[in-house]
Amino acid sequence: MTLRKMQSINFKSIKDQTVPLKKLNFIELPNGLYLIRGRNSSGKSVFVESMMWGTWGGKGPRKCGIISEIHDKIIRQTSAKQQKSTCKVSIDFEVNNQKYNIIRSKDPNKPATVKFARIEKDTQTGEEIKTGILTDSLKVCEKLYEIFNCTSDEVQKTFYVRQGEVDYLATRTASELREHFETLFKLKDFTDELKGTLDEMINSVDGTIASLEKEKSDIESQKEKLEYIKTQKTQNEEELQKYSEKMKDIQANLKRYPELANIKQLIQITDQELSLNNKISIKNEKLEGEIKNKKEIEAIIKKREGSKDKIFADINKDKKLLATFPDLEDLKQISEKHDTINTLTDQRTKNIEKLLQKGNEMLETTLPSDLEPLKETLENQNLSSKNNLNELKADLESKNKEMLNISEEISKFKALKGELENNISLLSEKNECPTCLTPIEHESHKNEILARIKEKIETHSKEEAGLKEKKESTERKITELKSSIDKINVKQGDIEKLLNDLENILGLNSEITEKEKELKSLFSKLKVASVEELLKKHNISDLSELISNIDRTNERLNQNQSGLEKITSEIAELNTRLGEINEQAKIIKSEIDELQNKLRTIKDTIGKTYQKLGIIDLDDYLGKFNTDSLENLKDKIAEIQNEKKTTQENIDRLNQIVSQLDSEIKEIQEKIKLLDVIKKKIEKKQRISNHLNAIKKQYLDKFISQEVIQNKLFKSVRNEVSGYLLQFSDGQYVLKEVRPAGRDKKGIEFLLFDNFDGIDKTMDYLSGGDKAVFGLALRIGLSNLMARIKPFKTSEIKPINFDMLILDEPLSNMDARRRERVIRHLNDDRNFSQIFLITHTPELDDEQFNHRLLVTKTSEGGSKYKLIPRLSRAD
Structure with missing residues (x-):
């Protein structure tokens, strides 16, 4: 479901x-x-x-x-x-x-x-x-x-395992388990099936009894058939006599020929002789090939040894030559440092020329060519320029302050003029004194006030014009100062660049001095004072040529040493191959000797077989039987033996028929004589019938207990549950055995094996958790088992859906x-x-x-x- x-x-x-x-x-x-x-x-x-x-x-x-x-x-x-x-x-x-x-x-x-x-x-x-x-x-x-x-x-x-029931089966008594299994697996149905089987057996025996009764009544009807069977027997006996006489002739003819087994053996050992000769021939050819290979390899080894001696001599020569040269790494360092010094010196000269040309143009003067006076001159120029720049900046700051004050004064005069012009407007409109707001009664008084105001405006305008003129003069001075500052800034930047270039040149001087010290140290190591002395010592015009000579000598030495190793390895491999060839030749010789021994044994066997068969000359021997080969002789003997076999089969067939007819005659005669025996059989079958009825009524329950529960169900339960138990217990337990228990052995007991402790355990020795694991495994295992279990091989499977x-x-x-x-x-x-x-x-x-x-x-x-x-x- x-x-x-x-x-x-x-x-x-x-x-x-x-x-x-x-x-x-x-x-x-x-x-x-x-x-x-x-x-x-x-x-x-x-x-x-x-x-x-x-x-x-x-x-x-x-x-x-x-x-x-x-x-x-x-x-x-x-x-x-x-x-x-x-x-x-x-x-x-x-x-x-x-x-x-x-x-x-x-x-x-x-x-x-x-x-x-x-x-x-x-x-x-x-x-x-x-x-x-x-x-x-x-x-x-x-x-x-x-x-x-x-x-x-x-x-x-x-x-359906309810809460608290998981270990129900694990804690039941032996008898309770037995009852549970009988109910669970419907053993009553199995018992009914067995009873049905017994009923079929009883019916079969009863049918046999009925058949014997019929046989008893049919015996009398067999008397007429008896005479017919006797006639058939006589006819077959006459035919049997003819085949027996033919068999005597075949056997007499067959005695002239040798035994077929001997001929087959002779053919077999003759074939073996031919095979051995072929193998020996092949082995000899292979041996000759190995000997040829050996000679070729020995010639190669000799040639390689000569080459090895020549290379060895070249190696010694190059080693002696290298001993006369200075150390290659020292030479390379000398060459490198010498080239570096030349390069740095050229670069220094060019940089000095460029610096002087640039400095003369910038400063519009002639600078000293010596580095120390040049440095002093440029530093003095730089200091002077900085001082002038600071003075100009101070003047600029003062002029800027002055300009600010002038602007403030101009603004103030503009404000006063505006206020006075406003007073004129008020006076014209209201005829009031703009200062005390007193009304003006006379026009003359008004004109007088206007004249005074206009006079003040004119005075302020003049003062403002003077300030503007002063402002314009100050602005021109500020512009000149800024221009001077910019020029000095440019000049100072140029001086600083020149100083920086000079520092670089001085750095090159230090680097050249350091390289010259290192070069002097290397000269001291080689016991020379200069490159020229070193070249003269080795009769070489150039350092690179000396280094090249050493490199070529080293390269040649390495190549020769590599060639020496290679040729030494080749000689070793050739010697190994030569040893293998010698060993293989020994093996082949041993195999040839073994084959020749076998060949001698075969020839001895052929001689003995010839002697046994009386063969002096094989062709003459074959001529006696009108054949030209052993194979034909074998086929001829086999043909006669086949004829003998066919004749014997006919004799056996007729003997069987006569025997069968004789048996039928005796059977009929016995049936006629043994009516009492048939009656006894009927009584015996009746006893069997009674016995099956007794089994059905008295012994079936014991059979169910032994055959069904113990021999089949126990094993099925163990196999089904053990897998679940092993998984659920994390590999600790397997169900080892399900066995009978109790006083009358009708109960059921489980025996577990503890893989951790290595001992058997019954339910009494399990903890609560172990019982829960086993109970769960048992309940699930039984659920699977119920779907396919059957008490007998012939029982129908009725799966639970x-x-x-x-x-x-x-x-x-x-x-x-x-x-x-x-x-x-x-x-x-x-x-x-x-x-x-x-x-x-x-x-x-x-x-x-x-x-x-x-x-x-x-x-x-x-x-x-x-x-x-x-x-x-x-x-």
Whole structure:
């Protein structure tokens, strides 16, 4: 069974919940592991109970469920005063690619109702339609058993592990386990099947008795057949006599010929002689080739040794020559430093010339050519220029202040003039004194005031004109000062550049001096005073030529040494090859000797065979039998032997026919004589019939215990459970044995092997956590086993179509590592289409699980289930 969709309304703590919700990307629950998580009493187990009740219904007559409906406890009630509403669960599930829908509902104080239907797709519209609707509870129970091939009670005991029941089987007594297994695996059905088999055997024996009775009545009718059989026997005996006489002639002819085995042996050893001669010839050719290769290699080695001596002499000559030369690195340093000094000296001379030319042009004077006086002159010029610049800057600052004061005075006179002109306007308009605002009565007084004001305006205008003239003169001086400052700045920049160039030249001087010291040190090491003395000492005109001579000598020496190593290696390889050839020649000679020994043995064997067959000359021997080869002689003997074989087969056939006819005659005669024997057989078969009936009634239960439970079921349980146990216990335990227990050996006991301690353990020696791990492994293993177990090879497999596993908090007694191992294994388990695991322990990060069902609960909304499907691989 695979749950695809479930809607629960007013079921226990659920108000109205549909899983999955329509807003998700899928409309059906997918396969895989579901982790149901939430707080205590939030409704985790209610989800499973809703599924169980919706599928199987409640307990009671005409019911097949496992959930109690007594006192309407399955109906949701939020408070004592609130009336209970209708409880309803609708489930879509799938079995063997066929979808079904079942709806159960219950009103308070009324029996529950059910509606079951098969879901099909309309061929025209593609929409889902419901067919085969059933509403009778008993018929629905029968239909569910037909679909699942199991009852709800079997599902509860195997596929539904309630809280606290994980170690149920691990803590049962031996007899309780026996009873559980008999119920779980329907051994009564197996017993009924065995009884049916015994009935068939009884019917078979009874049929044999009836056949013997018929045989007894048919014996008299065999008397007429007896005379006919006797006539047939006589005719076959006459034909047998003819073939017997022919056999005597063949055997007489065959005695003239040698034994076929001897001829075959002679052919075989003759072929071996020819083969050995061919092999010896091939080996001789190979040996000659090796000897030829040996001579060629020895000639090459001799030539290489001559070349080696010449190269060795050249090496010694070059070493002696190199001993007369100075050290190459010292020469290279001398050459490098000599060239560097020349380069730096040229550069210094050019820089001095350029500096003097540039300085004379800039400063318009003739500078000294010596560096120290030149430096002193430029520094004095630089200092003088800086002093002049500072004086000019001070004058400029003074003129700027003076200019600022003049501007302020001009502004003040402009303000006074404006005020006086304003007074004239006021006087013209109002005839009032602009100073004291006294009215002016006489025109003369007004004119007098106007004259005084105009006189002041004229005085202020003159003063302002003088200030403007002074301002213009100051501005010209400022401009001249700025121009002078700019010129001095330019000149000072030029002087500083000249000083900088001079410093660079002095730096070159220091560098030349340092290089000359280094060069002098190298000369001292080589015991010469100069480059010229060094070149004269070695009769060379140029340092590069001396270095080139040393390089060429070193290169030639290296090439010769490399050539010496190469030719030495080649000689070693040739000597190795020569040794291999000598060794191979010894092996070939040994093989030839061995082949020749075999050839002598073969020739001795041929001589003995000739002597045994009386052969002096092979052609004369073959002529006696009118053949020209041993092969033809072999074929001729084989032909005679085949004729003998055919004749013998006819004789055997006729003997068999005569014997058979004789047996039939005797059988008929015996049948006539042995009517009493037939009666005894009938009595014996009757006893067998009675024995089978006794087995059926008295011994079948013992057979079931020994053959079915111990010999088959125990082994199957061990094999199925051991894999889960090994994974869940992190490799600590395997189920070693399931064995009989108890006083009468009718119970069941489990024996585990502890890989960590290296000892066997029964349930009594396991901790609570170990029992929980074993109990879980046993429950899951039995679930898988029930789907395919059969008591006999001929039994029909009737698989249980409930491939869902429900685990209600099975991990509480396990440590974190084992919980992780259990969940990882369940996540990878493909024996179940869906696994619902209820837990509130943080085994792993949520994204490690296939699917998550998060449970919350409120007083108003009841239990809520939020489905978080597994992320895709891309996520």
